[in-house]
Amino acid sequence: MFVLKKKRAEIVQKSQIDTTALGTGVLNRAQANKFIDLIIENQRILNLITTKKVDNAKGQIDKINITTHVLRKQGSEGGEETETSSPNVSSVNYDCQTVVACFDLTTEAEEDNIEGKGFRKTLINGFSKAISNDLAKLVWEGDSSLGSSTAEEKLLRTFDGIHIKTQSCPNIVDANGTGVSLLLFKDLLAKLPKKYKTKGYKKNYRWLVSTNISEDMQYAYANRATPGGDSGWTGDLVLKPFGIIMEECPYLPEDLTIGTAATDGTFMLLADPKDNMILFVRRKITFHYDFRPRKGKTEVTIYMRLDFEIPNLDGMAKARSISCDSSTAYSG
Structure with a gap:
């Protein structure tokens, strides 16, 4: 029993995003799932749609639909039925695009805040909410044909969102x-x-x-x-x-x-x-948490890969x- 409890404790510990010990590296599977959940829970549209956590940047999932008539009058009694119906198997292809989130934390802000040791955790939670807001905007207004002259265009050009996809x-x-x-x-x-x-x-x-x-x-x-x-x-x-x-x-x-x-x-x-509506998020999420002593700040950079599709x-x-x-x- 002691061994089982210890293993459970280790699993719980690994699923937590411990920002005080967070350095450069890829989140483990449990941490990545937790971070994705933090993002999703902050916006209603992200709660309503399906979020598919994937391990590969590209791939496909299959959806089965039966859209044809399946009932018909029986032919001659005892004869073989030659007319059959088949389900429509469609593939949803995804191609996750890389997005990056960056922010700088000055030494003064980290030392003089009222949060104390919990400041980094609060900061990451706040940053996940900001990512959630951007992601909700991207899901609605994404347009891959846009340029990159403004910060908003750089966000929205990641992939086509609901507005563009539903034009057809x-x-x-x-x-x-x-x-x-x-x-x-x-x-x-x-x-x-x-x-x-x-x-x-x-x-x-x-x-x-x-x-x-x-x-x-x-x-x-x-x-x-x-x-x-x-x-x-x-x-x-x-x-x-x-x-x-x-x-x-x-x-x-x-x-x-x-x-x-x-x-x-x-x-x-x-x-x-x-x-x-499916939001694809690759689990390979990379955090770079680097202190720059000469600049008096900590640089936090997050890399993710995302895609959005409407199958039907x-x-x-x-x-x-x-x-x-x-x-x-x-x-x-």
Whole structure:
């Protein structure tokens, strides 16, 4: 029993990111999993989608879907059935791109802070939150065609995110510069192919909306003279248009161009993010924690490799060209 307890203790210890002893090197598997979890837990969209921790920078995973008819009237009794159906096996390829995070810690800041010996741990936790914010923005707005003249472009050019990938979604509703309305939710739901509307699908699907749309819908609901409306003043509202939970996504862009002039555009999605959106994170995460005595600072550098994929664009619906500021609501 003593040996087993000792081994368990060693496993727990190895899974902790001990920043006081952290030097240059690759995190072990347990540490890498813990650091990835720290990043994922800080942003809602990262919680909603699937995070696939992988050991290789490139690879593929297989997804099986049955989209054809499988039932048919039996042929001649006793005869052999010659018509068969096969599952559609599709491969999701990933190619993780390298990203780097750097920050400098001055000797004064490390010595004079109120955290004391826990300062480095607090710093790493804070830095993981900053990485989480950047990653959420990248998942939504990533565009591999961008240049690298600004810090934001250097971030967003890592890979194509949801906005770019869903431009080829076959199930589109165009709001044409009008604001959100309940009818927009209805029309978007109608665009989702029937084969995805299986029993219980509403438990897995989500309305993914920007902060502006979420607040507009909450205001409209709370402004009703009903007990439900009153609840908008006493607690958090969980809105479920047509029985599907609406999720506010703060990094869903609200400054997209509509037509040739307006720049208050946004979009919304009806999707099953857990099944149909995958963030690939390679476990080989490298920390460089180097003290530079002549410069009076410690340089912290983190290398990671990431990719993002949407396996099935047909399994979602998108409403585009929604205005955040228009006083005219979508009317079809």
